[in-house]
Amino acid sequence: MRVNWNGRLLERLPEGWEEARRALWYGDALFETLRVFDGRIPLLERHWERLRGGLVLLGFEVPEEWSVFFWKKQLLSVAPSAARVRLTVWRRGGGYYRPLQNQPEFLITAEPLPGAAFEWPLDGLAVGVCASVRLPMDAYSSLKTLNTPRYVAAAREAQAHGWNDAIVLNAFDRVCEATASNVFWWKGDTLYTVPLSEGCVAGVFRALVLEVAAEAGLPIREQAIAPEALHAAEEIFLTNAVRGVQPVRIFAGTQLGSQRTQALFERVCARLGAG
Incomplete structure (x- = not known):
């Protein structure tokens, strides 16, 4: 050759x-x-x-x-x-x-990567919706593959806007995931996340958060959602296996709280410590 x-x-x-x-x-x-x-x-x-x-x-x-x-x-x-x-x-x-x-x-x-445990970030994330990328939805969407140009493009778009991350939509213009994280949000006392059928990666931390929330008796819904409807969320947070829980402080220019998210994060850390 x-x-x-x-x-x-x-x-x-x-x-x-x-x-x-x-x-x-x-x-x-x-x-x-x-x-x-x-x-x-x-x-x-x-x-x-x-x-x-x-x-x-x-x-x-x-x-x-x-x-x-x-x-x-x-x-x-x-x-x-x-x-x-x-x-x-x-x-x-x-x-x-x-x-x-x-x-x-x-x-x-x-x-x-210093740290003896997952830590609650003092500064939350500024996040917007990616306009340039749509993610496919099929049996392989939940896998972590090397097919990453779409995520690279979304991360570059976030950088251009001055965001920490971007929410990426699927082929039907619904919320899918962030560039390297799953998406959760709160409305009232109910915890919401995107179902795997919407094309997001099957995050290991996502699964852990859902288990801990269910054990705590929290209402949980896996729901497809348009990005416009996410503006009604009272809190939004992202999860992955390296950073744990990352609260979103600003979504599309709107300030958000993180009280329920932090309480859930503490439950997750207690579960990991017990394990």
């Missing part, structure tokens, strides 16, 4: 690239981003459940030795203390759109 890499002519791909070829060429991969706290990975079982389900859906042959115990050992080998860890899994070998085999490869990277 002849290669031109940024003007450099090579006889073969740079070292390591051949092994990751399907991830680079076709995005034939899934990833998980996890939080490690001083040797603890509190959401690991949920991450592995989602990753394994995605690998099966995409037709990977999942090795028998891959388990929660296996991944804990692998993850802590690069992140023994507090860190943001990314696990990427892709299909080995060549082929074009049709792969030649279905065995997986994986790569784990870690970046230091």
